[in-house]
Amino acid sequence: MTARLLLVRHGETAWHAENRYAGVTDVALTPRGLAQAADLGTWAARRGADAVAASPLSRARLTAAPAAAALGLDVVVREGLREVGFGWGEGRTVEEMAAEDPEAVRRFREDADSGAFPGSEPVADAAARATAALRDLARRHRDGTVLVVAHNTLLRIALCDLLGLPLGRYRHVFPRLDNGAVTEIEIRDTGTALRSLNVPTTTTPPAASSGPAPAGD
Template sequence: MSAATVVLWRHGRTPFNAENRFQGQLDVPLDEVGRAQVAASAAHLAGLAPSALVASDLTRAADTAGALEALTGLRPQLDPALREVHAGAWQGLLHSEITASWPEEYAAWRHGGDVRAGGGERRSEMAVRTADAVERHAAGVADGGTLVVASHGAALKGALLHLLGLDLGAWTAFAGFRNAHWAVLARGRHGWVLGEYNAGPPGAGEGVEG
């Protein structure tokens, strides 16, 4: 058993996204715009006839998955391994505040460096954690099925690179996941193949990673 297709879906906008704050693993809900974004995304993803649905257990991701559950009846399995990067002291701060207090560390993070975000988690640790979770859930889907994973911007990009066998040095070659947008991976002969990246409904803002 194994999914043939995996959809990596970022949550909709939150108040912290709108304010340009680093969320990390703080449990911030969707705002009104975010709820509209995920409703539009869910209408499209429902057309893919997904077989299984999993999500980070943080509210913004769980509620994003809930929009697809409402259309498909698939109950999302919540998994804390799919949470965003733990960003330590940076969590809840404006990006300008992080830049002022940790200029070198934050510049390294923004340029794809494998630093401990705010003294918390390394990007490499996050990538392994989230990619392993995606593979574990994909292994439980019937052959030929589609797994939808609702998670977070940096977490999804890390998982994507790891699943594609790319070094984290490729981080800046990929734009950040926009709110309520997704990537599609298909299982090829020699591993996962990227089919779509940053696909999504019109009107969703780019948002910021974290």
């Protein structure tokens, strides 16, 4: 099996300007976020994909919709792709939380697993459901390509899990995924390879027919 997954963080939302943790709150896309979704649709039409999947949250589904329409596909909603719930941090900025409990913010910044915000979804649980969803998509589209629209934190945790990196270090290894940008991974029977990170949809995508990297590369 060699399946390619094109991982996309949804477009900009109304909370991005204030850098608030959206988590499981269903926050609307801004006009810029809708434009990023349209750019993704244009990019996907050139790149090609065999399926389009998204988180059930509206910001992800709306970002995926233009790409699905351009490809003549439906958006497959996967519950496992929902963003991490941030508990105490939900809907708040880091500055607001630090003013209330600076030690909690320090622990989170040091290790987002052991120092997770009170009441938040455990990082290991988020990793398990996200990687299960991604691997299932890869199995269903063996030797194909799937465009997956989800969320900044969930996708970074999943990348760490798939690549064998410490889950609590996801913020350090992958500081952020840009809104509307594409991160490509290749899931094989033998493991996962990271092919690109944060590629803007304003660039020309590689040909859809390009095959896996030769052995030994």
